[in-house]
Amino acid sequence: MRPRGKWFVVAAAVLAGVGAAAALVRGGYEVPVELVAPTLVLNLAVGWSFVGVGLVARRRRPASRTGLLMVLLGFAWLARFLLAVDTTPAFVAGVLLGSVSLSLFVHLLVTFPTGRTTSVAQRVLVVVGYLLSAPLDAVFLALGAQRGRGEGPPPNGLVIAPSNGGFTPEPVDLVVQAVVVVLLVALLVSVWSRWRAAGVAERRALTPGLVGGTVVVATLLVERTAILLVLPPSAGVVLAWSAQVVLVVWPVALLLGLLRSRLDRSGVGRLVIDLGDGPAEPGRLRSVVARTLHDPSAEVAYRLPGTDDYVDAAGDPVDVAPRAGRAVAHLVRDGRPIAVLLHDPVLTGEPDLVEAVAAGAGLAVENERLHAQVRHQLREVRASRARLVEAADGARRAVERDLHDGAQQRLVAVGLALRLARTRLGAGSPDELDALLAEAGDELAGALAELRELARGIYPPLLTDEGLGPALASLAERASLPVVLGAIPGQRPPEAVEQACYFVVSEALTNAAKHASASRVAVDVVAEGDGLRVDVVDDGGGGADADGSGLRGLADRVAAVGGRFAVSSPARGGTRVTATLPCG
Missing domain, CATH: 1.20.1070 (Rhopdopsin 7-helix transmembrane proteins)
Incomplete structure (x- = not known):
């Protein structure tokens, strides 16, 4: 009024x-x-x-x-x-x-x-x-x-x-x-x-x-x-x-x-004093803010730099989307969002109190955000290390299985054929010996082809010899569904980035063929700033699990080179796999 x-x-x-x-x-x-x-x-x-x-x-x-x-x-x-x-x-x-x-x-x-x-x-x-x-x-x-x-x-x-x-x-x-x-x-x-x-x-x-x-x-x-x-x-x-x-x-x-x-607003001064005393223990800021707001359900979530993801003081992910019974107040420092305050909706009637608490806790929020970021990274490193060990064990078992079921069986057959030919060297007819030796040669050729295919799956020689463009073109040709390959940067990125890019596309194509029921996949690798952005988009049924073993392994591989990995897969809306890889 x-x-x-x-x-x-x-x-x-x-x-x-x-x-x-x-x-x-x-x-x-x-x-x-x-x-x-x-x-x-x-x-x-x-x-x-x-x-x-x-x-x-x-x-x-x-x-x-x-x-x-x-x-x-x-x-x-x-x-x-x-x-x-x-x-x-x-x-x-x-x-x-x-x-x-x-x-x-x-x-x-x-x-x-x-x-x-x-x-x-x-x-x-x-x-x-x-x-x-x-x-x-x-x-x-x-x-x-x-x-x-x-x-x-x-x-x-x-x-x-x-x-x-x-x-x-x-x-x-x-x-x-x-x-x-x-x-x-x-x-x-x-x-x-x-x-x-x-x-x-x-x-x-x-x-x-x-x-x-x-x-x-x-x-x-x-x-x-x-x-x-x-x-x-x-x-x-x-x-x-x-x-x-x-x-x-x-x-x-x-x-x-x-x-x-x-x-209550005058109690913000006490909040600053409380936050200045003692060590920065995880969750201490949340408890002080909750006491000042008289809201035991209050939470503080910290934004991870360069993303739209938020974590709590322990580094665990937090959903900050507005929902019934919770109000969201964004905390901004130097023009950039650093955290959100989740509180009881009734406090929206006291915006001055919420703003005063946010301002009073500003420096402590910044400090605890850094601690939360480090804790989140440590958790991710530990989880990534466990997943890499598990993936390596799985890869070794897969190689062992492929060798046992494929090349090893062929080599055993070659050995049997050669022994049989030796026993018949004096008594057998030339035609029979020729057939046995031909069979041994075919088995050796098959074993060699399987070993080459296995080696290509572990690390494709074409990627080392020719670069990312020919290697992705070979992937597209061998794929079991149509693949539209967009423009590929002519300049070769660092080796680690090139490998990560290749395996992101390879795994995404495999998932699209096995699980998405897609009829078409588009692959684009474009230069973005000082890095590369890889987009693999299919027109399948969507609903991909970003925490599944395959996509989680890709996220670990991308994170290992300092990149960011994201999956968007709405139900009946197709799947988009995006990896941003730094080249600096």
Whole structure:
């Protein structure tokens, strides 16, 4: 709200209070002198407290409707004094506007602190609350209800005083009070359910308003129940005064909640001191931030340089995508994102507190991010070392199996053929010897071909002799599915990078043929900055597991030369394997 608008509301509230006092004193009803001052003091305190705290809430949380609702409630409360003017229009306006204050109270308590309904039960309570105010009163007024208008103090309980000879409410009033009691009970149940379902941080934000509002509701509930029970006038007076006295509690409770937020921000200084004491233990920053925000579920995730991946203090990957029940605040240093703060969504209502905590923890976040990066790298190195050992053992077993099942069997057959030829050297015919020697030659040729194929799989000679282009062209020709080979840089990269590039394409083609049910694969190797970017894209079914042994082995190979490896494989969207390899 703009300053001019704020002062306009303040002036209007002052004028409404002055008008209320004038109506009470000069409105035409006989009010006992001893009741004028208490009535004015109490009612002005209620009305002005709601308006004042509402303006503060509006300034503190402009996105929330709570402040606006409080201001409206304050004016509706002061508008009740139209009942003190002894005319029919004033009586009608006073009844209609005065009853709205209870509906606004229900709306505020049900939707605190956002002022917006978030469930069907809340919407029902708010709608019923409004239907029981002006619309219902309009029906009763049209039917001729007078609500105690006539001799004595102003009607409708504006001035709380015992009636002479007691007061017996009309049946229609008893029905209305019974419905109001049911509404108040439902309101208490709603408040209790919200508080039980809330987390620690949300409870901290809700408690001041809900506790104060619960006290008011409980007092109103007792007062309206007393009306239904037709208690003696003296008891009704005490309960009526009590209901209005405790109504002042709620704005004060909300104001205390606002002051608590300021105290929380002042606790950021303690956060800086706590982070400066003692060694940087993993997770210590998270615990200090969680304590400062009063949110035990708060987490800090650190961005790995050059990637969009985040890890916690121990180096474990963290999913920072927005999800239900979690809000994300990005921490930026020198214009670059370094971490994110995951916290309870209720803290989005206190952006200044979150920003203050983020700023206070900035240096510690940078330091712990570096530690987390090192821990993540150590974990990756250990895991990569284990995978390399496992891959090497698997490769040795595969070579042994290939030699045993292929070349070894052929060489055994050659030995048998040669021994058989030797035994028949003197007795056998030349044709028979020629056939045996021919068979031995064929087996030797087959064994040699298999050994060459095996050697090509371990390390292709064509890659060493001719370079990456011819080696990838040979891969494309031997592939079991069509391969479209894009442009290949003419200048040969370093040997380690060239080998990594070759095996990335080889493994990706093998996966596409075996698992992707692809009909076409495109391979591109392009220069990018001081390195190469390898893209292998198929049109298969997608859903590739980036943590599978084959792709994980490729990631280790790429990481070994300082590169980055990524796999994108949405369901039914094909698979893209990308490796960025530095050549410097």
